Amino acid sequence: MSSDVPGFELPLRLLLGFRVLIDELHAELARQGHPHARPLHGFVLQAIGAGGTTAVELGRLLGVSKQAAGKTIETLERVGYVERTVDPDDTRRKIVRLTPHGVDVLVRSARIFADLRARWAAELGEERLRALEADLRKVTPPDMFRLDMPGWFGSL
Amino acid sequence: MSSDVPGFELPLRLLLGFRVLIDELHAELARQGHPHARPLHGFVLQAIGAGGTTAVELGRLLGVSKQAAGKTIETLERVGYVERTVDPDDTRRKIVRLTPHGVDVLVRSARIFADLRARWAAELGEERLRALEADLRKVTPPDMFRLDMPGWFGSL
DNA sequence: CTAAGATAGACAATGTCGTTGTCCATATAG
């Protein structure tokens, strides 16, 4: 005999869970002096990492075109989260690096996420939360970065 | 003493879990004669429901403008999932109803989601999966429809 | 009954974001 839980609830709950965490993250980030941070920024900054990247590399990592990655970088640059410098070894490349402000938003995001996780742990119990994470790890692909969200919600 | 699990993994896993389920749903839907179904369609059709709705009502339910809802309805109409009829009691209103084809995609989606859930249950154990769903229910808002995704991934 | 306000839907203009295509500058391989 099968479950009486309708199957469509699971994806919805997963999405809502994501939404709840991200919404609260950004509400808190805004309070902490990062009102310009957008849902994807922290993610992209994380992808850029301490070593820096180029537009092409970032695009490949995120699963979007180099042009799209370039535009995102432009935006992040305008807000002050990254800066671009030319690679001395290859004049074509422009290396994108996090600014201190960019590092700050990452540090704060990490702290806020940890707090949110702690809140969930308080509500569900640390064991249950660990189990939840472990279970999700088992059913999701290991590479966390490739989001591929573009056009995901498109109508046609 | 706090957890050693980085907090940012949780939202990512939730999103990836959602993605995995939706991707497999649509791969299977395409195999079953619904190649035009897009990630949001089943969701919108579900929101329209058996009783039908109007563009304004749908927009309100989904958290988008009536114009956006109207365009989505147009697309669904073009693909053949819904049809619009005038309300005899209020000539202004155009009631959107599911066509048999629209009902079919919903029925198939429900079946496929149930199968996917069963696959997760096989991998994680029915008890663990139930616990996961129960836990997510505890930390997410009860109203499942309001997605509010528009602009969610915007850069600025 | 009629006049005023609210509501449903269509249409147009705008802004954002992604895509492909093109082009130039620079590296690298033969």
Place this chain on the structure above:
DNA sequence: CTATATGGACAACGACATTGTCTATCTTAG
């Protein structure tokens, strides 16, 4: 040195959602 590949910028296009405006219709107040 020449041919090819690669990084980045620019332009054109399409998808999607937004606001604003307009008309038609319903509802309510007087």
